[in-house]
Each structure stands twice: as structure tokens, then as C-alpha cells.
Amino acid sequence: MTINERYEAAREAYKAVGVNTDEALEALKRIPISMHCWQGDDVIGFDGAGGLSGGIQTTGNYPGRARNPQELMNDMGKALSLIPGKHRINLHASYAIFEEGEWADRDQLEPKHFAKWVEFAKERGIGIDFNPTLFSHPKAENATLSSEDEEIRSFWIRHVQACIRISEYFAGEQGTPCTMNIWIPDGFKDVPADRTSPRARLKDSLDQILSMDYDKTKVYVAVESKVFGIGMESCTVGSHEFYMNYASKNDILCLLDSGHYHPTEVVSDKISSMLLFFDKVALHVTRPVRWDSDHVVLFDDETKEIAKEIIRGGADRILLALDFFDASINRLSAWIVGMRNMQKALLNALLLPNETLARLQEEREFTEQMMLQEELKLYPVGDVWNYFCEINGVPAKEDWFEEVRSYEKEVLLNRK
Template sequence: MTNSTNTEKAFELATEQYESLGVNVTRALERLREVAISVQCWQGDDVVGFEGNDGALGNGLAVTGNYLGRARTPDELRSDLELAYSLIPGNHRLNLHALYGEFNGPVDRNEIGVEHFAGWMDWAASQGVKLDFNPSYFSHEKASDGFTLSNADSGIRQFWIDHGIATRKIAAAMGAAQGNPCINNFWVPDGFKDTPASRKAPRERLAASLDQIFAEALPAAHTLDAVECKLFGIGSESYVVGSHEFYLGYAISRNKVLCLDAGHFHPTEVISDKISSVMMYVPELLLHVSRGVRWDSDHVVTYTDELQAIMQEIVRGEFLERVHIGLDFFDASINRVAAWAIGTRNALKAVLAGLLEPTEQLEQLEQSGDYTARLALMEEQKMMPLGAVWDYYCQTSGVPVGAAWLEKVREYETSVQSLRSSELGTANA
């Protein structure tokens, strides 16, 4: 019996088990095929970008490890991404940061334009990949004191305001070209290492700067503005201007997309518990799915309880149409393409687990007050044959089943990544 036949047989048995609980497996897979994960470009090159600088990170960003084969050019990064997408079932997106343009010479961030991302747009169209975007408010001389849009210096503030305005125009052009909104996510790392004398003034300046950036109304069919909150960071342990409360209020009052990053909160605080609350008040939600270990360390996404809880909340709340799922991790201690494959496949597995849950039955038990049966069914659900359905989904999507994808990464590492200059390919420690 071939591996393909084994996968189909296992899927048939799994389908019977799920259907005994009233779960429509066929419908679950149909819905999963519609889920597009926004894969982060910065995993492929350790958040260095293509501005031609020395690749030194700043503003609380750090990448550990020095695994061979870091992408050093847009073409190398695109090659790595093509392999990663070939290992992941479904059709997914790419999340680009502004420092990844093709500049061909010095271009400061307040001067970037659509022309610097034309190559990315052409590549995305050829690959059937939709683009998302981000301004880059870090690793720049005008961010060296830890403040950008909330800086007390009006000249520096204006520089970063102009950068934000430029990125919105780029995102709108991307969305118009791809016929699908490009989400432009604003993460601003401003903050103090120690206790500030005024928490109010920087937040007033940040709100005023954002209002200037968003002053021009752009078509929602082309781009959506998102704002991302954070509790703390390296170098801003005591105070981050753009806190959760700040951006929740800003998103509600300005009708913006709110971005929740799984690593941006207290180590014992989870974003799965926030989803149903914030969705009552914001039009749409962007998630940066990550895995913080003790701090906002952006580890590769693994199949954790919290990952499953995040996706359960999206499915249970019927939020799939209003929640945009993106990834945010960067690890230079392992093969970077493998990191994309592991993290994205795990995110999709968790979505599938949520879709295969007998949600209606669980809610009926809850409404009837039968909490005993609710708990029993939730626990029994954990042993259902999710893996058999996942393997079938991979097989029918034309991607490797199980860990077979790892061999393709090994071959690529030997034939492509290992040939890249070790001197140019070093990561930031």
C-alpha cells in the first residue's frame, strides 16, 4: 500500500470519527483553503533589509544565531520564499517591511516610493501572492534616541510622519495592483528604559503624528491601516508610548485595524482572551502570531496551547472574515526556510483544529448548563485524529506530507544557501 493510499485511508477513518460528533470535515477543509497567512519577509534575512547599511539592528530588536545562508539580496529572499511557499498548503501572503525595497542607491525612508517596490509587486503577481506592508520605525539614525513619531523634536517627528505617509501610498498601490487590500501595519517602538517624568506628552505627540499620517483617506479596497500595541521592549522596559490601551482607544476612535502581537504583553497574559472583546469595537483585527519565551523574543511558532486557543477564538467567534493572520518571528539559529515552514504549518494546523471542533454542540451544552459534558467533550476532542486530516490536506494541496518537507529544505541548503558568502551572510547577534 502506497503512502498516498495510507493517507487517504486514515483520512476516511478520521472523517467518520469527526462526523460522529457532527463535524463536517469537507466543509472545514474548504474553509481552511480560504485562510491566507501573511508570512513575514524578515525571517529570511534577520531583519537586515536592503538599504545598504551594515545591518545593525536597533530600537529593541535583536536576532540571535548565525546559521548559514542568510538572504542578502531581494532575489535571494524571493528564492527562499518560493521554496517556503511550496512546503505550505494553501495560498498565502507576504508581509514586507519598508526597508526591503530595491533602492539601487541611498534613499532615505521619507523618500521611498512605489518604484522601489515594483520588483516585489511583479514577483508577487507572478507567484499569486498578495502583499502586506509596514513602515520601518527602527534601525535608523533618526530613531537612535528611542523616539520617532513621539519625538520631542518636531523635525524628527516630521521625518517619520513623511515616512508613514509614503508607506500608505505604497501600500495603496500594492492593493490596487493585486485587487485586494494591502494591510499597512504601524508599529512604533518609542519608549523609555527607565521611569518617565511625563507619560502623557509623548502619547499626545504620537496621536497627533498618526492623525497627520492618516489624514488622507485612501480606498479601503486598496489598503487598510493597522496600529500595533506593545507592553515593553529591550530599552523600553519601563514605558512604551504605544501601549495596548493607547492603540485600542486610537483604533476605536479612528476606525482603524488593531494589531495584537502574541509576544507584546506580560509573560502570563495571552491575546486569545482579548479577541472576542476587541472585535466588539474595532472593524477588523490583525494578529502577529509569535511565541515569546519569557520576553518578546519572537520564537518560531510551535503548536502550543495558546496557538490553539487563538485560532479557536477566531473560529468560535466566526471572525475568520474580519481577522487577518500574520506571523512575526525571526530566528537565525536554524535554517530560515525551515522556520517559515514550521511556523506557518503550525498556524494552519491550529486553524484546522478550530474548524474541526464541534463548536455548535459545545455551545448547546454550555447554554443548557451542562458544564460536565462540555468539559468532557472538550477533553475528548484533544485526542481526535487531527493529524490524519492535516496529512490529507497537505497531500491534496500538492505539498509534502508529514516531515517530508525537511528533506527539500536540506537539499536547498546544500545546493543554494551553503554557497552564499559566509561573510555577507552573518546574522546579528
Template sequence: MTYEQARAAYADWGVDTEAALRTLATIPISMHCWQGDDVKGFEAATGTSGGGIQATGNHPGRARTPDELRADLEFAYAMIPGRHRLNLHACYLDSDERPDRDAIEFRHFAPWVEWAQGQGVKLDFNPTFFAHEKADDNLTLAHPDKGIRDFWIEHGRRCREIADAMGAAQSGECVNNIWVPDGSKDNPVDRIGARRRLEASLDAMLDGPRDNVLDAVECKLFGIGVEAMTVGSHEFYMGYAIRKGTALCLDMGHFHPTENVADKVSAVALSVQDILLHVSRPMRWDSDHVILLDDSIRAMAQELVFGDLLGRVRIGLDFFDATISRTAAWVIGTRNMQKALLEALLMPRDRLVAAEEALDFTTRLMLTEELKSLPAAAVWAEFCAREERPVGAELVQSLSGYQSTVAARG
């Protein structure tokens, strides 16, 4: 089907495909750097990964240097329509120096800023509270040892300074997302003590405004080594975000497998102004698989569109799979998020809402089912064509061709 035919088909439903395409082009997705190198980073490792951070597989082509990672990112962005962002972890510094985490400065990330400006990509940032000898107990900001807590508080402060400088350099907001692996493998006897320490550490770390930073706190149900209790649970961080005015990060892979994370967005939005979304695909427990264009992603996209939340929710990705081409993983995941958003933008929202408000659930069901047969793929192909991005067999060929050029990395 041609785009003009698809446009006419949607017009019969009262949907303007041109308006949908214009909106989609304005939605940036923050692509995560750590898919490209299996969450290893570019500093000397001083501890275990910790907190359930582990990429499995040994597919050839892992980026081993900042230059290799940037080259992979450039290829991935060239396959993805629209203008997007890069989510950078603190362990991805690019410097001949190797400062410890409590001594990092903006200059250690200057090559990333220069590269991003050249690419027209804006940066987001994350403190790295794992893969360090002072995190091997799966305790950082909640550690009983004040010296260890102070080390990580200083790391977090410096990351806020770096994020602020990044935001100033790009003349816009830099999201600074905070996730810590803190928890207990077996049943603790003093949960509230650990949570009081985490709260106090966060308060010290986030003390004072940063004009170019949006701080976010990220919850988790559990991870490897913290099966009995995660200090920074959903309830802890939701309360913290409400009290302190931070953004709340909802990671789709951080909840119980039967929970509908899309349902949480509107509930949280009534109490929290800013939300950071990490899009991933859980499988069984706490997995970060490459996202599919499945019901969970479609539900999330519809929630963002129908709730008028696109201006308040920052969309980021968080998955890492070393069993497949890492660049293909970026491209597939990002494009699937965009496809889901496009499908939501192509729904006759006013008509559906009117049926629901009239308690006409039959019409609501008929409409939602009939919409599944409309030619969204043709509209997506038009979006890619206007952005000069490949689709179908051409995309597959491009992804395979690039993988062949990096396979010798081992």
C-alpha cells in the same frame, strides 16, 4: 489511519471534515519577509536596530539580496498548502537607488509587486521606524524634536501611498501595519506629553482615505531600551483604533508572559471592526520565537473560529530566529498556524456551545478532552496531499535539502 477513516470518526461527532478543509483553503496567512534575512533589509544601515529588534544566531544561509530572499520565499510557499500573502517592510526596497526613508516611492518596490503577481501572492506592507539614525533615541513619531517627527510622518505617508499602489496592483486590500519603538529606558516624568505627540503624528500620517489600504496600529508592552515606558501601549492603541477607525494589531509576543492573548480578541472585536494578528511565541519577555502547535496557538485559532472572526481578523506571522534554517522557520510556523485552525474547524462547535449555554460544564469538559484523541493529523495529511505538499519525513528531507543549497551563503 486513512483520511476516509478519519472522516468517519469525525462524522460520528457531527463534524464534516470536507467543510473544514474547504474553509481552511480560504484562509491566507501573511508570511513576514524579515525572518529570511534576520531583519536587516536592503538599504544602507544608518543606525542601530533599536526597539528590541534583534535576531540572534548565525545559522548559515541568510538571504543577502532581494533575489535570494525571493528564492527562499518561493521554496517556503511550495512547502505550505493554500494561497498566502507576503508581509513586506519598507526597508526591503529593491532598487539601485538608495533613497532615505522620507523619499521612498512605489517604484522602489516594483520588483516585489511584479514577483508577487507572478507567484499569485498578495502583499502587505509596514513602515520601518527602526534601524535608522533618526530612531537611535528609541523615539520617532513621539520625539520632542519636530524635525524628527516630521521626517517619520513623511515616511509613514509615503508608506501609505506605496501600500495603496500595491493594493491597486493586486486588486485588493493591502494591510499597512504601523509599529514604532518609541519609549523610555528609565522612568519618564511626562508620559502624556509623549503620547500626545504620538497621537498627533499618527493623525498627520494617516490623514485622508486610501482606498486599497487597511491601516493597523500595533501595541507593545516593552522592548530593549524602552523598559520603563512604551508610548504605544495596548491601552493607547486600542483607544486610538476605536476613535480613529483603524485596525488594531495584536502581537502574541508583545504582552506579559502570563496573559492569554486569545482572550483579548473577542473583547477587542466588540469595539474594533478589523483586527490584525501577529502570531509569534513569547519566551520570558517580548520574544519572537517560531510558533509551535501549542496551547496558545490552539486557543487563538479556536477563538477565531468559534467567534466567527475569520472574516475580520487578518492573520500574519512575526518571528525571527537566526539559530535555525530560516526557510524551515517559515514553513514550520505557517503550517502550525494552519494546523491549529484546522483543529478548531474540526471541533463540534454547536454541540460545545450548547453545553456551555446550558451550564453543562461537565459535558463541555468531557467533549473538549475526548476531541484531543480524534485523528486531526490524518485530515491535515489529506489537505497537504490535495495541495501536493509534503508531510512527515518527506517534508523534513525537503527542508534539509534546500538548506544544504543555501548554506554556502555564510
């Protein structure tokens, strides 16, 4: 059977349980995912940091890491060409691109340092999201926005304010709002004597940052918590409770990263609660293995559950991005697998008879609800996915991997 024939059979199967597959595919096409640039070069960036610090690290030394802006853009462009639909790119401030002989420290970054990224995005008709880079810098060795050193704290306040201006520039050039997410590595390796003062300084820093005049319709400022990091195992200043309360009080976004919570917590259970109190919620979907290890997103149970909550809560209210960095495998393949898996999970959620399942729960018909949920797991979502790939002009099934293999042979392995 051809892909079209298999799709026709799948359409009839889903129609029998009240699901319109054509509508599901149209809905999926309208959901952009922000693809993170840092997977392509192991979070090194272009501003001279040269290596990671701040409680995060990459492992592996697979050949072909992007070494400069053009190589990274080429790799991202190739990956995007093998992912169905129109998406976004997510940049860190450390990926500023300087002219020869030019350099600016992070508190002096300007829109001009990201003009080539705007060109890259415009060529593909995609939007840009942004992140201040408060790690891998001499002034981030101890603390950033919570630092007891006022000179260092002021430096990072200026950096984030500069990033808001750059985010406004992206939004103005692209005609779409830019999500700008703040994450800091501040914390303590051992049990602190004073948790309040660092958090009070972080609150004051954020207050100063947000006191600047900026267009809130163009820039969605978000704050991202973390449960712990390397070297800050006992206390993270920017905890979930801190940021959730700060975001609520100051009308900004609270970003949920699926690797930034205790292993017994799941982000899928948090989304519905957050949407009751916030107009929008930002997500970083990753795959933690026992801790915040940022593995490539798989088509696994938690990714499926996150996708269900996105669809049931309203995909237009979720600002969706991925966040992982694996240097042990082909970096393009990592992007493509992760992005396509997130889309597969969204499609799986769109192909569920969600109203029927909700009604069964409301009527407390849990036996029938369980039966239907389990039977639907073997419905032909793969046939619908392959058709989605075909109508969007990208290879279906595993056929895309041949292009990655050729790119690796012709391009990546020639990078010494």
C-alpha cells in the same frame, strides 16, 4: 494505510461528533496567512541599515542568511512551495529594492522601489501586506513619531505617509486590500517624569498621517502596541490602551501581537472582546518565551486557543500574519514550521463541534463540555492535515524537510 484511507477513517470519526471534515478543509483553504519576509535575513533589509536597533534583536548565526533581494525571494518562494494553500507576504519598508546607483531615504520611498516584490507576488497569485520601518535608522535612535525633535518627528510622519501610498499601490496591483501596520520603538528605559507629552505627540503624528487622502477600501491601517522592549523597559509610548482607544476613535485597526503583552495575558482572550467593537482585527502570531522573544510558532496550547477564537469569531474578520525571527536555525524551516503550525491550529479549530460545545456551556453542562473537549484532543486531526497537504500538492508529515535539507546543501551553504 494510505493517506486517503486514513482520511476516510478520520472523516467518519469526526462525522460521529457532527463535524464535516470536507467543509473544514474547504474553509482552511480560504484562510490566508501573511508570511513575514524578515525571518529570511534576520530583519536586516536592503536600505543600508546593516543591523537591528529599536529594542529588538536576533540571536544566532545559522549559515545561509539571504543577503540580497533575489536570495530572499528565492528562499520565500521555496518556503511557500512547501506550505499548503495560497497565502500572502508581509514586507517592511526597509526591504525596498533600488536600482544600481540609486537610494532613497525612508521618507522618500516610492512604489517603484517595491515593483519587484509585486512581480514576485503576481507570479504566485498572492497578496502583499506592508509595514513602515521605524527602527534601524539614525533618526530612530531616541524616538520616532513621539519625538520631541520636530524635524525627526516630521521625517517619520512623511515615511508613514509614503508607506500608505505604497500600500495603495500594492492593493491596486494585487486586487486585494493591503494591511499596513504601524509599530514604533519609542519609550523609556527608566521611570519617566512625563508620560502624557510623548503620547500627545504620537497622537498628533497619527492624526497628521491619517489626514492624508487615501483609499480606505484598499489600505487597512493598523497600529500595534507593545508592553516593553530592550532599552524601553519602563514605558512604551505606544501602549495597548493608547492604540486601542486611538483605533476605535479613528476607525482604523488595532493589531494584537501575541508577544506584546504581560506574560500572564493571552491574545486568545482578547479577540472576542475586540470583535464586539471592531469590524476587523489584525493579528501577529508569534511565540513569546518569558517575554517578547519572537520564537517560531509551535502547535502549542496558545496557538490552538488563538485559532479557536479566529474560527469562532469569523476568520474573514481576522487579518492574520506571523512575526518571528530566529537566526539560530534554518530560516526556511522556521517559516515552514511556523506557517504549517498556524494552519494546523486553524484546522484543529475547524474540526471542533463548536456549536455543540457552545450549547453545553450555555446549558452549564460543564462536566460534559470538559469531557468532550478532552476527548477531542486525541481525534485524528493529523490524518486530516496530511490529506490537506496531499490534495494541495505539498509534502505531508515531515517529508517536506528533505527538500529543505537539499536546498540548504545546494544553495544556503554556498552563501559565504
